[in-house]
Amino acid sequence: MRRELAAARGAKVRDTPRWREAGLALLFLAPSLVVFAVFFYYPFEQLIVRGLYRNNIAGDNLRYVGWGQYRDVLGGDEFREGIGHSVQFLLLTVPVGLLLGIVLAVVANRRLRGIKIFQTIFTSTVATSTAVAGFIFLALLNPSIGLIKEPDLLAQPDTAMIGVALASSWQTLGLSFVIVLAGLQAIPREVEEASMLDGHGPLRRFFRVTLPLISPVLMFLLVILVVNAFQAFAQIDALTKPPGGPDQATETIVFKIFENRTPDRLGDGSIMSVGLFAVTFVVTLAQFLLLERRVHYGE
């Protein structure tokens, strides 16, 4: 009797025993987990392993070379160049993306008749895929039929990246806009009204009140833009001729990986993929750690 009472006193109220719940959780997670296991983690493991082998161009001489290959490739020129171009691309597209998102969202976040039309226009660029955006910018940048023929952006190694970044920024501005707009609309109206009554001019209000209050959203957007930048491929493929740009000036890391898919280069390609994962992971983690502190999370 005493034991039962003691047990009763210490027991938590539960509808179902813990392990039943975990079982249900497993059931709910299973579809996603299976897909991830087969189409992400298995390939990932394959990549890691493949990086330990070399093959020849005919693909019939697979031999083990060990972790040394990792050191060679990740320290090698090709990987560094790829990451370098990706970082270039990142620096061209991410700040622009943030800025555009903020500007468009601030301008479009007001109560005017027909504002929804403008909001839809600003969002519409997400409806185009990166490839189609590439096609569209072909119309603008292609040396033979484009609009901006002088300077010929895509033909010069120095400016080719700018052309690609332009197309990419245009395509993502819809996403940036929508995300920042959602953040702005989450600010309680009364806080903005209090700011008006306090006499804050629009500039002060923006920097002292609005910006801090959308900082979580901006961080979310930043992470998305950075990850997107590292994964850029389709727009380069679509815009540059030869693909990869003049002097391979626009060959970002994914591009390099893609180039290394023949059997004799697959080992290198796989290693670079793993390297890309590591870089993206570290950068995202760093973003969270560094910026988390500066971001304000309401109450």
Next chain:
Amino acid sequence: MASESTPGRRLGWYALLGALSLLVLLPVYFAFVRAVSDPTTILGGDALLVPKDVQSDVFQRAWRNGNLGGAMGRSLVVTVAITAAQVATSVLAAYAFAYLWFPFKRLVFALFMATLLLPLEVTVLPNLATISNLGWRNSFQGLIVPFLATALGTFLIRQAFLGVPSELRDAARLEGWTHWQLLTRLVVPLSRPVIAAFTLISFLGAYNQYLWPRIVTTRPDEWGTAPIAVRSLSSNPENANLIVAGGLLVALPMIVLLIFFQRHVVRGLTAGAVKG
């Protein structure tokens, strides 16, 4: 608010909005001009601001040459299937993360999120091998199955689920609701905006896929999806306008969809992830 009221200021805002809209739409406009004009006149010459030597049948030609109708039909099937599956799997996974107890929850969540860090382009070769071995090249399964789940949906919808007031769930528990009932009759209806927003995002992503369909199909005329059909329209500059016309045609359904659902996307994202 009151400050918007003076007609002068209102006009100013409209002007600014109009200017920005023009900038945003400019590329599309020029693409349209290019698509519709005779390419040979452009080749030699100068930048065109308005269509010249209009080839009004360019859209029909693009449609016919690329068999865009068939391709878009296939795209539709694939897109709907992928979207439906992604919403379903994400909702289930989100429920598990939000409301169910299981060990190593954080680790599993990290495993989910990690899948967002590698682009498709990178995992494409092993995946191709897998699909090949299953004999699924040139099939609907091959185009759909790898995308049945996504961690992005899980993330967004989990945020929304976490925002449901706990009192509602407590009341339901008191009445003895099962988890399935909680999911279908309480939590999902209350998270409609976010789920709708994600559905749209998923739809757009699936429709606009290029790399995977390109690699998985060896017979593009039979199995190509819309973006592929457009690419195959031509490769020389004389017919570049066909590609651009095709691209515009293919993007059209998405734009229409967006016009109708843009409001939901904004509302959905407000209610969901962006709250941090």
Next chain:
Amino acid sequence: MASVTFDGVTKRYGEVTAVDQLDLHVEDGEFMVLLGPSGCGKSTALRMVAGLEDISGGDLSIGDRVVNSVVPAQRDVAMVFQSYALYPHMTVARNIESPLLSKPTRVDDGAEGEVRKLTKAERQARVDEAVRMLGLADYVQRKPGALSGGQRQRVAVARAVVSRPAVFLMDEPLSNLDAKLRAQTRAELIDLHTRLGTTIVYVTHDQIEAMTMADRVAILADGHLQQVGTPREVYEAPANVFVAGFVGNPPMNTARGPAGGGVVQIGASQLPVADAPAGGEVVVGVRPEHLEVTADGPLRARVHHVEWLGHEAQASVDLVGGPADEVGSPLATGASPGRWVVRLAPGLPAPEPGSEIALTPLDGQVHLFDGATGWRLGLDGPPVTGPGGIGGDGAEPDEPVGVGG
């Protein structure tokens, strides 16, 4: 300090009129409460004073200045929002300092009426003063997220006080507090008003707040002004059936019936009323505390149940003769048709539920209202009462009619 004057102020949202031709004058230094049920337009009226809503018609003046198109920051007002609207990312100190950073403020020791941006030292002094006044010294470095509801409310008030505006605007500032805190904060706000003497326009739906805090109360319903007067005037001489039923807890008992021959027929009873009109339908109103249980009174009623409240007891009774129906007009009291509440004299035994009793209204405490319009007999709109009301001549409200002999 300044007065606030509504001159025919109207606010329309498309087809809907939220505030209709409001004429109201708030005296310099007065504590004016805008009272009414949700949707009556009181918050809208307040926001128009703040400049957060445009004015569709009429003129709004603060002091001598018509401010219809003046930007909120230039109106010399401060507002306490219902949700407090504190900046979540700033400390209490920065929140309170906020109005002083951008707005020119009336200077303490400067020339008469000098208004300029304050120096850092002056700002600090003002903030310290506000902090002291509102008892926030222990919380200055905290952020709103770390404060309780009551503390946040005080920060909101401190922020309003710090710039010493001409008018304080308060939008249901107590509604998010629990009952005990509400009572305490009521007292603190009254105290604040006494000390600072600033004009206050205060919005609430809680009539207890209105009664205890206001110099005068303006009652609104459906965008229309019902009555303006001191709490006492509004309680003792309600201008129409709506006010009668809104002010006072429990509300005034009302019943309608035909009048004639010096009596009003209420259910099965005939109530002799002095100055009863010769004919037509009237609504009779008597407050629960003005009804006596007598052996032989004109009103017959059956006791439904008795509530004992400690300091007094209340009997809910049904008037004999069926429900004297209160039509669903906004001017009706909303109490159960035909069910009246009687305050029982302490000490006497309470009547049994189910028993029939007789009630006699006290002399002079029977109110008569027009059966069709709901206005007190003799009025056809809000009475012009109170010193200095628009067009007012300081006339005393009509005496309530008395019971006939």
